Amino acid sequence: MDHDSILKINDLKTYFKIDDQKVVKAVDGVSFEVPKGKTLGIVGESGSGKSITALSILQLLDEPGEIVGGEILFNGDNLIEKSIPEMRKIRGNQISMIFQEPMTSLNPVHTIGNQISETIDIHQKLSRTESKKKTIELLELVGIPSPEKRIKQYPFELSGGMRQRVMIAIALASNPELLIADEPTTALDVTIQAQILELIKDLQDQLGMSVMLITHDLGVVAETCDYVAVMYAGKVVEYSDVETLFEDPKHPYTVGLLNSLPRHDIKQEELTPIDGMVPSPFEMPVGCRFAPRCPHATDLCREKLPSLWELNKDQEVRCWIYTEEWDGDQEVKVSDSLNLA
């Protein structure tokens, strides 16, 4: 795919070395890109490596997590080669991140105002009054009423939705080129979820930033994303634009995910879950990692790991079915099993 991309990740590997024998390959050869000004959704179950991928980009991994290979190209610059001070200048400035838990992501002992102006003060040379003015503007921008009053408040005085807005204000303090949102709505009430997503979308239109949205909610993806990378067990299994993903999913896992969604447009007796469980990080299958749960799997799938093929301009898939080597049923059409109305 040749987009004008703000972020391009090639074969990223982030491992957690537990001891000499045990290594958790949380992210194991992930590649995708975030097109400029667009929103990329990263979808997958818990433990698929979505969050670790995001934390790897900003190098905020907790011990013993470590990037062991690959490239993270931000505007063409490989972030992995950056020094610690260089990364610090990028964090909160060119790339910002918001997290899943607004309740615990703000420091309880500092005021909202101080937590926002801190980011402004690190990355911009502004006077005290200008910094305060900007803080108030940011709170207005994220839709927090009476910001002059709010800047003196502490996080415990705000609701979860309000706190996530504050987190967004912090993230936007230096007009970032890329916003990474790691499940920003998972911990919020459904009504607040919609508001926060709407806010992120509006801000993206206003400020022209690119967004990388991590979620396990395909509904969120359908509403907010332009492109989607589906992750499974530390690898991207499908990457495509959002319409294609929902209309013509190629990977059996994507199809499984879509089938396990509740729908209101067709009558469903019950949901269709994907059989089996995500493989243990200590016992990854040798072949395709989804093979043990895949209804179409053959010996080839179980023995050899497929790579991410470019099917057409906007769709990549990691599945043997779409290759010359495919030894199973030639007629198999994965998307046929999709419960379309």
Place this chain on the structure above:
Amino acid sequence: MMLKFIVRRLLQLVPVLIGVTFLVFIMLHITPGDPAEVLAGEGATVETIENINERLGLNEPLHQQYLSFLSNAVQFDFGTSWRTGREVSSEIAPRFFVTLELAIYSTILSVFLGVIAGVISAVRRYSLTDVTIMLVALFGLSMPNFWLGLMLMQWFAVKLDWLPATGWGSGSQVILPVIALGTAGAAIIARMTRSSMLEIISQDYIRTARAKGVTEKVVIYRHALRNAMIPVVTVVGLQFGYLLGGAVLTETVFAINGLGRLVVDRIASRDFPVIQASILVIASLFVFVNVLVDISYRILNKRIDLD
């Protein structure tokens, strides 16, 4: 709101202190050893002893003795010492200020060393530095302070002759007793700071701080330390209270005329008025320090509700 809280907490001191006086009073009176006999000295006649009992009011019923003590104490009248005949307040005051000074300096030393060591240990978890600091802390914690005092004296006063071995008052006299007394506290505070910092460092808001692009120094001092201080402040408060009453051994080793020694001396001579008043002073200060600790929680974290 803060003022209301302070007033209420101070009012709560009243029942606590009444309880303290009651316990001390009872304990003194049930302890074997008749004060009149001790005061009269060996070989005194029964008559002399009886006279002393009469003079000190020891013949009156216990509850009456207690009530008259209490009503005088409320007016800050602690009577006169049975042994020296001087006003109790003038006996205690100079001693009290010496002990207070000793406790304050030792606490400052403990907090200073303990917090720095704890933060370094936490930031370099499992490193050689961390292991070394924690080993030293364990050692400091396990060492009795009188023994440490004797060792310090042996080295720095006797062998090297850098510092005076005994007494209190000049700057050089302060150093050894403060080290002897502050070491254990520093060790406890170091361990507490370390574990508290380690817990805080794994919090989500620390990751948020890093994601903003602040330096590691700011992460540690502005974002983590203040949150980590709450359990540490509790320990500091308790430690200070312990120093007020528990400095007797150090005071004895360094021949410092502090309150602890006064109490021990007067227990031996059954000087009830001095003992009662001293314990009351120590207890009041201890409870007062605890109120200060509660107030500091609120200053450290606005979320903590004082109600």
